[in-house]
Amino acid sequence: xxxxxxxxxxxxxxxxxxxxxxxxxxxxxxxxxxxxxxxxxxxxxxxxxxxxxxxxxxxxxxxxxxxxxxxxxxxxxxxxxxxxxxxxxxxxxxxxxxxxxxxxxxxxxxxxxxxxxxxxxxxxxxxxxxxxxxxxxxxxxxxxxxxxxxxxxxxxxxxxxxxxxxxxxxxxxxxxxxxxxxxxxxxxxxxxxxxxxxxxxxxxxxxxxxxxxxxxxxxxxxxxxxxxxxxxxxxxxxxxxxxxxxxxxxxxxxxxxxxxxxxxxxxxxxxxxxxxxxxxxxxxxxxxxxxxxxxxxxxxxxxxxxxxxxxxxxxxxxxxxxxxxxxxxxxxxxxxxxxxxxxxxxxxxxxxxxxxxxxxxxxxxxxxxxxxxxxxxxxxxxxxxxxxxxxxx
Amino acid sequence: xxxxxxxxxxxxxxxxxxxxxxxxxxxxxxxxxxxxxxxxxxxxxxxxxxxxxxxxxxxxxxxxxxxxxxxxxxxxxxxxxxxxxxxxxxxxxxxxxxxxxxxxxxxxxxxxxxxxxxxxxxxxxxxxxxxxxxxxxxxxxxxxxxxxxxxxxxxxxxxxxxxxxxxxxxxxxxxxxxxxxxxxxxxxxxxxxxxxxxxxxxxxxxxxxxxxxxxxxxxxxxxxxxxxxxxxxxxxxxxxxxxxxxxxxxxxxxxxxxxxxxxxxxxxxxxxxxxxxxxxxxxxxxxxxxxxxxxxxxxxxxxxxxxxxxxxxxxxxxxxxxxxxxxxxxxxxxxxxxxxxxxxxxxxxxxxxxxxxxxxxxxxxxxxxxxxxxxxxxxxxxxxxxxxxxxxx
Numbered sequence: 001x002x003x004x005x006x007x008x009x010x011x012x013x014x015x016x017x018x019x020x021x022x023x024x025x026x027x028x029x030x031x032x033x034x035x036x037x038x039x040x041x042x043x044x045x046x047x048x049x050x051x052x053x054x055x056x057x058x059x060x061x062x063x064x065x066x067x068x069x070x071x072x073x074x075x076x077x078x079x080x081x082x083x084x085x086x087x088x089x090x091x092x093x094x095x096x097x098x099x100x101x102x103x104x105x106x107x108x109x110x111x112x113x114x115x116x117x118x119x120x121x122x123x124x125x126x127x128x129x130x131x132x133x134x135x136x137x138x139x140x141x142x143x144x145x146x147x148x149x150x151x152x153x154x155x156x157x158x159x160x161x162x163x164x165x166x167x168x169x170x171x172x173x174x175x176x177x178x179x180x181x182x183x184x185x186x187x188x189x190x191x192x193x194x195x196x197x198x199x200x201x202x203x204x205x206x207x208x209x210x211x212x213x214x215x216x217x218x219x220x221x222x223x224x225x226x227x228x229x230x231x232x233x234x235x236x237x238x239x240x241x242x243x244x245x246x247x248x249x250x251x252x253x254x255x256x257x258x259x260x261x262x263x264x265x266x267x268x269x270x271x272x273x274x275x276x277x278x279x280x281x282x283x284x285x286x287x288x289x290x291x292x293x294x295x296x297x298x299x300x301x302x303x304x305x306x307x308x309x310x311x312x313x314x315x316x317x318x319x320x321x322x323x324x325x326x327x328x329x330x331x332x333x334x335x336x337x338x339x340x341x342x343x344x345x346x347x348x349x350x351x352x353x354x355x356x357x358x359x360x361x362x363x364x365x366x367x368x369x370x371x372x373x374x375x376x377x378x379x380x381x382x383x384x385x386x387x388x389x390x391x392x393x
Numbered sequence: 394x395x396x397x398x399x400x401x402x403x404x405x406x407x408x409x410x411x412x413x414x415x416x417x418x419x420x421x422x423x424x425x426x427x428x429x430x431x432x433x434x435x436x437x438x439x440x441x442x443x444x445x446x447x448x449x450x451x452x453x454x455x456x457x458x459x460x461x462x463x464x465x466x467x468x469x470x471x472x473x474x475x476x477x478x479x480x481x482x483x484x485x486x487x488x489x490x491x492x493x494x495x496x497x498x499x500x501x502x503x504x505x506x507x508x509x510x511x512x513x514x515x516x517x518x519x520x521x522x523x524x525x526x527x528x529x530x531x532x533x534x535x536x537x538x539x540x541x542x543x544x545x546x547x548x549x550x551x552x553x554x555x556x557x558x559x560x561x562x563x564x565x566x567x568x569x570x571x572x573x574x575x576x577x578x579x580x581x582x583x584x585x586x587x588x589x590x591x592x593x594x595x596x597x598x599x600x601x602x603x604x605x606x607x608x609x610x611x612x613x614x615x616x617x618x619x620x621x622x623x624x625x626x627x628x629x630x631x632x633x634x635x636x637x638x639x640x641x642x643x644x645x646x647x648x649x650x651x652x653x654x655x656x657x658x659x660x661x662x663x664x665x666x667x668x669x670x671x672x673x674x675x676x677x678x679x680x681x682x683x684x685x686x687x688x689x690x691x692x693x694x695x696x697x698x699x700x701x702x703x704x705x706x707x708x709x710x711x712x713x714x715x716x717x718x719x720x721x722x723x724x725x726x727x728x729x730x731x732x733x734x735x736x737x738x739x740x741x742x743x744x745x746x747x748x749x750x751x752x753x754x755x756x757x758x759x760x761x762x763x764x765x766x767x768x769x770x771x772x773x774x775x776x777x778x779x780x781x782x783x784x785x786x
Contacts, residue, residue, distance in 0.1 A: 079516070122476070126530055141519070166571065176559075178559065180739070181559065196600045200526070203581070203592045207583060211584075
């Protein structure tokens with residue numbers, strides 16, 4: 001049974017991806033140090049609903065599906081922990097399951113993923129840079145030294161590109177300059193420390209790919225939304241954790257909860273910021289496509305992982321309509337933009353490659369919005385409105 | 394008296410720069426954690442001649458020049474140490490001199506600078522990435538929070554650009570793509586982990602410049618050679634440390650010592666690798682020019698800091714001729730290239746901006762080579778040939 005390691009497997013993306021591959025028949029092990037949960041506790045932020053820890057989550061999944069997901073609680077910034085995952089003795093000391101052999105793929109989601117958190121203060125900036133870069137470095141060295149046949153699938157972000165005044169290609173661009181030509185990584189310039197760490201990941205992966213022939217796919221993902229996947233339908237306690245605060249919540253998820261709580265939708269600035277969005281069920285498809293069609297040795301393959309683009313103001317209007325269908329009055333409030341980003345800009349990304357590999361996109365529709373809103377309304381009693389704009393308290 | 398902080402002030406570049414600014418009448422404080430000395434000890438590598446520690450170096454300088462250089466021995470990857478430098482109480486706890494007020498400039502040389510060392514094993518890779526990125530992050534946050542008027546001058550490397558098939562501009566390039574245009578950082582793709590950390594520095598500095606209006610000059614320096622400056626003429630014990638091993642030595646410095654030791658010059662591969670080189674006395678001029686003509690707030694200014702280009706084979710031929718002038722037979726040996734780099738390639742960098750600011754370049758000449766060789770010959774007794782190719786023992 002082909003084995004897959006999922007770094008950051010407790011996360012909003014990591015856990016649904018883990019169940020998805022387990023359901024497909026892969027042997028799956030998730031590794032996490034609960035960094036997100038720890039930081040949420042420290043900042044006094046809650047998930048929309050309770051989310052059990054990995055021992056309970058994997059037990060619930062076993063009961064629901066009959067499949068076993070192994071787990072380890074470990075800090076992968078420490079290279080010794082990372083390396084342990086790639087040898088039998090080390091693996092069995094760290095993990096809850098017997099050594100499954102070397103993985104066919106490592107999915108690297110083990111990064112601090114919040115832009116605002118990465119800039120709360122100098123300590124969270126240091127934490128973000130150190131954690132994200134050390135985990136990536138440790139992984140690249142471990143694969144080179146211990147399991148060079150294993151492909152790496154990394155979650156990057158569309159935010160690496162920023163909002164350039166030219167069309168955004170899928171990772172690469174040919175530049176003609178003074179009569180000569182060469183191919184380069186598409187220019188990257190992000191609007192947060194977090195997004196910048198993903199650029200730095202790209203730089204580091206590109207070096208390891210060239211120097212040591214690793215096989216890497218970098219998925220430039222847009223903001224993800226959604227709660228349910230095929231697997232969470234088995235037991236709602238299998239849902240991914242869901243932040244609605246201004247630190248760890250993504251924009252559409254936050255708007256849905258704000259609507260359910262009777263809190264005006266907090267549009268940052270003019271709301272003309274346009275991004276590529278993706279439903280979590282499409283994320284599962286994209287990661288699966290990347291694993292089934294691996295990059296070649298010595299290839300850094302980059303896919304733009306989005307389904308469609310919206311401006312923030314357009315998303316607010318859609319959530320307002322969903323509220324109206326549910327009989328809720330939803331207000332929209334333009335608040336001062338806490339981010340460093342253009343509020344009106346050109347935005348034209350290419351995103352063909354994943355669909356060419358067979359991904360069937362699910363554009364945002366009324367049914368999806370209505371289901372998300374229904375979950376938020378069922379959990380309305382636990383929403384803490386004071387955490388919605390926690391940094392403006 | 395304008396104050397300048399020099400991070401990495403014990404280093405091959407840092408110490409001569411410190412004396413240079415001190416001689417110009419600036420108040421100077423150097424900070425270092427002796428990382429290089431520690432790693433040389435660990436790897437059993439020596440300098441060409443003994444180099445006193447910072448308390449002794451600054452005392453020798455005081456005797457020779459009548460000027461005071463303050464010093465602190467501290468790890469600047471720790472943000473608390475970095476921040477201490479920008480407030481009176483913290484400064485006076487760490488440093489040997491009274492609080493001089495906020496610096497007009499911070500010169501950031503506090504990075505692990507060796508390409509081979511950055512890839513010795515996974516531990517040195519982790520050390521390089523962690524040290525270099527944490528120091529840069531700590532500095533950027535400290536300047537933003539505590540001393541936003543202070544300009545940053547960072548030593549990058551020409552190696553960030555790699556060897557693209559197009560002309561290398563000074564940091565920036567305008568790209569026209571599908572009928573639209575924008576200006577971007579010139580594409581960067583380096584050939585070592587160390588050089589890649591400098592790319593990552595650039596990414597991070599560029600974000601802080603845009604988000605917080607910092608003023609940053611990034612000096613893309615080529616390999617430096619040389620021993621003596623105007624200040625070392627006062628007392629030879631003021632010379633910078635000088636590595637001739639394969640870990641921390643730069644190519645021309647190593648060839649000079651190899652010639653003095655009767656060791657064949659170790660040309661990696663074909664020797665067609667072409668780079669931009671600079672004499673350490675031109676480095677002093679360039680850093681001075683950057684400080685005297687600061688970047689604007691919100692500007693990341695990039696200068697290519699080289700004097701001329703040579704291939705490695707050309708340098709070997711020049712050292713062979715210098716040997717011949719000194720009555721020494723110098724052999725050249727092509728050894729398997731331990732680096733991941735093209736051995737024949739296009740290379741055409743632009744380097745005008747620093748000369749436009751008044752830097753008078755000193756091209757490599759016979760007199761310079763002969764003086765370097767004379768120093769190496771005087772210290773021939775202490776050369777340990779087994780460290781010249783230490784990783785092939």
